[in-house]
Every structure is written in C-alpha cells, then in structure tokens.
Amino acid sequence: MSSTPSGTAKVIVLTGASSGIGEATARHLARLGHHLFIGARRLDRLTALQDELRAEGCHVEVMQLDVTRLEDLQGIASQTHATHGRIDVLINNAGVMPLSPLAALKIDEWNRMLDVNVRGVLHGIAAALPIMQAQGHGHIINIASIGAYQVWPSSAVYCASKFAVRAISDGLRQETDAIRVTLVSPGVVESELADHITDETARAAMREFRRIALPPQAVAQAIAYAIAQPDGVDVNELIVRPTASPY
Ligand SMILES: NC(=O)c1ccc[n+]([C@@H]2O[C@H](COP(=O)([O-])OP(=O)(O)OC[C@H]3O[C@@H](n4cnc5c(N)ncnc54)[C@H](OP(=O)(O)O)[C@@H]3O)[C@@H](O)[C@H]2O)c1
Numbered sequence: 209m210s211s212t213p214s215g216t217a218k219v220i221v222l223t224g225a226s227s228g229i230g231e232a233t234a235r236h237l238a239r240l241g242h243h244l245f246i247g248a249r250r251l252d253r254l255t256a257l258q259d260e261l262r263a264e265g266c267h268v269e270v271m272q273l274d275v276t277r278l279e280d281l282q283g284i285a286s287q288t289h290a291t292h293g294r295i296d297v298l299i300n301n302a303g304v305m306p307l308s309p310l311a312a313l314k315i316d317e318w319n320r321m322l323d324v325n326v327r328g329v330l331h332g333i334a335a336a337l338p339i340m341q342a343q344g345h346g347h348i349i350n351i352a353s354i355g356a357y358q359v360w361p362s363s364a365v366y367c368a369s370k371f372a373v374r375a376i377s378d379g380l381r382q383e384t385d386a387i388r389v390t391l392v393s394p395g396v397v398e399s400e401l402a403d404h405i406t407d408e409t410a411r412a413a414m415r416e417f418r419r420i421a422l423p424p425q426a427v428a429q430a431i432a433y434a435i436a437q438p439d440g441v442d443v444n445e446l447i448v449r450p451t452a453s454p455y
Pocket residue numbers: 223224225226227228229230247248249250251273274275276301302303304305324351352353354393394395396397398399400401402
C-alpha cells in the first residue's frame with residue numbers, strides 16, 4: 209500500500225465496485241490510503257476484493273446493495289457514518305447499458321437503465337447529502353459517460369440516463385456551497401458493461417465502437433485526481449477517452 213500523507217485519508221463510499229471501473233477505483237483509492245466502503249449486488253466479488261486489499265494493509269469494508277433500493281444506500285451511508293463519524297466522498301458508479309434501438313421496444317431494459325443509472329444516483333445523493341450537509345463538507349462524484357454529451361443510434365435511453373446524471377450533478381453543484389460535485393465521463397473502457405446487451409444489432413455495433421478501450425485504471429486515476437484537490441477546488445467535469453479512439 210502506498211501511503212497517503214497523514215490527515216488526507218478520506219472516508220469514501222463507492223457503488224458498483226464488483227467489476228470494471230468501480231473495482232479498479234476501489235483498488236486505486238484503497239492503495240492510496242483512503243478508507244473504502246464498497247457496495248454492489250455480487251457479494252462474492254466484493255469480499256474477494258476486500259480480502260486482496262486487506263492483505264496489502266488497506267482499509268476496505270463491503271456491503272451488498274442494490275442501488276435501485278433507497279434503503280440499501282441509506283444502509284451503507286449510515287454504516288459508514290457510524291464507523292468513521294463522517295463520509296468525505298460518495299462515488300455513484302453503478303450502472304447498466306443494455307443498448308437497443310427504440311423500435312425493439314425493450315421496455316424492461318429501458319426501465320432498468322433509468323432505475324439503476326438515474327434513480328440509483330439520486331438514491332446515493334439522498335443517502336449521503338444530509339450527512340455531508342450536517343458535517344459541513346463532502347464530495348459527490350457521479351460517473352456519467354461520453355453518452356452524457358452525445359447520442360448514437362441504439363443508445364437513446366442509455367444516453368438519456370447519462371444526460372440526466374449530468375443535469376443532476378450540475379444542479380447539485382449550484383445548490384451547494386460546501387459540497388464538491390464532480391462528473392466523470394469516460395469514453396470506452398474495458399469492463400463487463402457491454403456483456404449484458406441482448407439486442408443483436410446493438411451488440412454488433414458495439415464490437416466496432418468498443419475496439420479501442422481504456423483500462424479502467426485510467427478512470428480510477430481521474431477520480432483520484434478530483435478527490436486530491438484542496439477543499440476549495442471543485443473539479444466539475446472530466447471527460448476521459450482513449451487517445452486513439454474517435455468516440
Ligand atoms: N465501460 C465503459 O466503456 C463506460 C463508459 C462510460 C461510462 N461508463 C459507466 O461507468 C460505470 C461503471 O461501469 P463499468 O464500465 O465498470 O461496467 P461493469 O463492469 O458492468 O460494472 C458495473 C457495476 O455496476 C454494478 N451494478 C449494476 N447494477 C447494480 C445495482 N442495481 N445495484 C448495485 N450495483 C449495480 C455492478 O455490480 P453488480 O452486478 O455486482 O451489482 C458492477 O459493479 C457505469 O455507470 C457506466 O455507465 C462505462
């Protein structure tokens with residue numbers, strides 16, 4: 209474990225830490241010396257990560273949670289607060305991307321994207337914001353996408369969910385003066401995100417779109433950069449793409 213200078217270790221809640229960007233972010237932030245509370249639905253993945261990081265001397269707690277359930281986010285927030293007396297950073301990272309053309313009418317998948325990608329973020333904010341306001345500081349980091357700025361065929365609902373995360377983040381930023389708000393928008397990143405696409409047209413399009421991808425560690429480093437700034441400095445938006453990709 210590389211050490212964080214004393215006094216700068218933060219208490220961080222992170223959703224979607226069982227794979228991809230969240231898993232890499234948990235590893236990176238824990239190795240910097242921060243105290244992590246990580247959540248997702250696949251508890252076996254979380255505990256394996258916890259075991260690995262604890263063996264290195266890192267501080268990691270895990271909790272099984274589903275971001276579509278407000279009470280699960282309230283649970284991890286209150287557990288974190290009970291343990292450390294504060295929450296310095298919340299990272300709303302959990303997300304799903306079952307892409308399809310609108311005409312395919314995959315309404316259950318539309319609803320899933322809105323439930324996880326939008327309501328999940330709102331649930332995280334609802335759980336952490338009162339604690340951060342009471343303590344007089346905090347940092348909420350929402351993971352959006354380049355799909356928060358641009359729309360492609362087969363991605364209308366996914367992009368709508370990420371446009372919404374961008375709008376919510378900017379609204380939160382304007383409404384709070386003691387809480388930092390950062391939107392991190394990755395381009396294509398290696399992860400399990402595209403594995404759950406059921407529509408054949410969208411799967412085929414994704415093969416070309418995702419040909420050039422960043423390692424998830426690149427996004428973890430962008431998140432760590434925003435966290436490392438002084439309290440008075442709020443990095444509002446970061447877009448991180450693979451250099452060689454047009455997307
Ligand atoms: N990879 C990319 O190219 C890319 C680009 C732009 C933005 N993003 C965004 O980055 C974030 C992370 O995605 P990823 O690429 O790392 O994909 P991933 O490997 O599929 O990871 C998604 C994470 O979200 C969790 N999750 C999904 N539904 C959940 C729920 N209902 N409750 C709690 N956790 C849930 C998953 O855990 P469980 O299944 O264990 O619950 C998993 O840990 C997402 O918000 C995604 O939209 C990714």
